[in-house]
Amino acid sequence: MKPYLKRAWAEVSLRQLRKNIAVIRGLCDPATEIMAVVKADAYGHGYDRVCECLAHECGIKYFAVSNLDEAIAVRKLCPGAEILILGYTPPEYAHEISENNIIQGVVSMEYAEALCKNSPDKVRCHIKIDTGMGRIGLRYASPAECAAEAARICGIEGLSAEGIYTHFAVADSDDPDNIEYTDRQEKFITDTYDELVKLGIKLPHMHFMNSAATCYRNNSRSTLARAGIIIYGLHPDISLDIPEGLEPVMELKAVISQVKTVPAGVCISYGRTFTTDREMRIATVTIGYADGYSRLLSSKGEILVRGKRCRIVGRVCMDQLMIDVTDVPEAASGDIVTLIGRDGDDRITADELASVYGTIGYEVVCGISKRVPRIYFD
Numbered sequence: 081m082k083p084y085l086k087r088a089w090a091e092v093s094l095r096q097l098r099k100n101i102a103v104i105r106g107l108c109d110p111a112t113e114i115m116a117v118v119k120a121d122a123y124g125h126g127y128d129r130v131c132e133c134l135a136h137e138c139g140i141k142y143f144a145v146s147n148l149d150e151a152i153a154v155r156k157l158c159p160g161a162e163i164l165i166l167g168y169t170p171p172e173y174a175h176e177i178s179e180n181n182i183i184q185g186v187v188s189m190e191y192a193e194a195l196c197k198n199s200p201d202k203v204r205c206h207i208k209i210d211t212g213m214g215r216i217g218l219r220y221a222s223p224a225e226c227a228a229e230a231a232r233i234c235g236i237e238g239l240s241a242e243g244i245y246t247h248f249a250v251a252d253s254d255d256p257d258n259i260e261y262t263d264r265q266e267k268f269i270t271d272t273y274d275e276l277v278k279l280g281i282k283l284p285h286m287h288f289m290n291s292a293a294t295c296y297r298n299n300s301r302s303t304l305a306r307a308g309i310i311i312y313g314l315h316p317d318i319s320l321d322i323p324e325g326l327e328p329v330m331e332l333k334a335v336i337s338q339v340k341t342v343p344a345g346v347c348i349s350y351g352r353t354f355t356t357d358r359e360m361r362i363a364t365v366t367i368g369y370a371d372g373y374s375r376l377l378s379s380k381g382e383i384l385v386r387g388k389r390c391r392i393v394g395r396v397c398m399d400q401l402m403i404d405v406t407d408v409p410e411a412a413s414g415d416i417v418t419l420i421g422r423d424g425d426d427r428i429t430a431d432e433l434a435s436v437y438g439t440i441g442y443e444v445v446c447g448i449s450k451r452v453p454r455i456y457f458d
């Protein structure tokens with residue numbers, strides 16, 4: 081038996097990852113380079129193998145992460161890469177940013193000054209502009225005021241400002257009101273860049289495209305496309321199709337440990353939330369909420385067994401769950417089942433699973449826990 085075929089595991093297709101990158105390159109203007117967003121352990125896919133594949137096989141030069149630890153991990157794997165930290169780094173650690181040649185997102189004058197105080201070498205940065213996300217960055221009523229503040233930050237000695245960027249809040253929507261909102265965000269950042277040019281500051285980078293913008297509103301003025309979820313083949317929003325060729329990279333599998341036939345009136349799992357109403361065949365599966373398979377899928381989720389959908393019955397436990405295999409008479413102990421992925425003609429995606437319990441595919445893949453080994457296929 082293969083060493084990973086033990087209990088629950090995730091299969092990651094590096095071949096599909098490469099295909100997705102090729103599709104994304106095709107979407108982008110030649111002036112726009114992909115910045116691969118690999119925060120949160122490459123959205124749960126495992127940053128080491130993913131970064132290796134992206135850097136060495138796909139020729140990706142730019143990476144984005146959420147924090148310093150992730151940045152240093154990516155630096156070890158990709159010595160020549162440009163790595164941007166999107167989130168907060170405590171200023172006390174600024175020397176580690178510069179030592180590792182990492183680029184920090186800077187959200188204010190005070191933050192920029194604090195970083196410089198804590199680093200003997202110049203700190204490289206991109207300045208974050210809040211154009212409507214309401215999360216982090218410089219927030220001003222007009223591009224001219226925003227550019228004036230950005231220019232003051234660029235003037236700090238000890239800082240090397242190399243770009244400005246912003247983040248869209250609703251680029252994954254086709255609602256006209258939301259499209260207009262994103263139009264305004266886009267205009268604000270490009271106008272801010274142009275105002276900076278008027279002040280004599282021509283930064284090498286301006287970027288505002290995320291996955292949704294890369295799919296639905298490409299713009300050659302964005303020097304980078306900060307693509308996250310579409311690299312992994314999932315939807316920014318399940319209600320909008322993504323371009324042809326983008327397919328999920330990860331599958332989630334487990335094993336049937338036991339199958340039993342029970343009469344009507346038998347309670348299944350904690351809380352007695354499910355009772356058989358007839359004779360049924362119940363299979364126990366070796367995965368649970370401690371693996372990141374949400375308890376919110378209790379009596380709701382479906383799992384593929386021998387290519388057929390089987391419903392979860394009763395509550396998802398920490399390490400196990402039960403399914404109804406009455407309609408799959410061949411189901412047997414030792415069968416490999418598919419929680420996310422393809423089996424025969426059917427498939428269950430992380431996006432579909434997410435919609436069953438009211439979240440997004442992002443949370444499903446990021447939530448698959450450390451206990452689940454990632455297995456890589458080419």
Ligand SMILES: *Cc1c(COP(=O)(O)O)cnc(C)c1O
Binds near residue numbers: 290
């Ligand atoms: C996470 C993140 C992205 C990537 O978003 P996707 O929707 O996964 O493409 C891009 N930019 C910033 C600032 C982010 O935080």
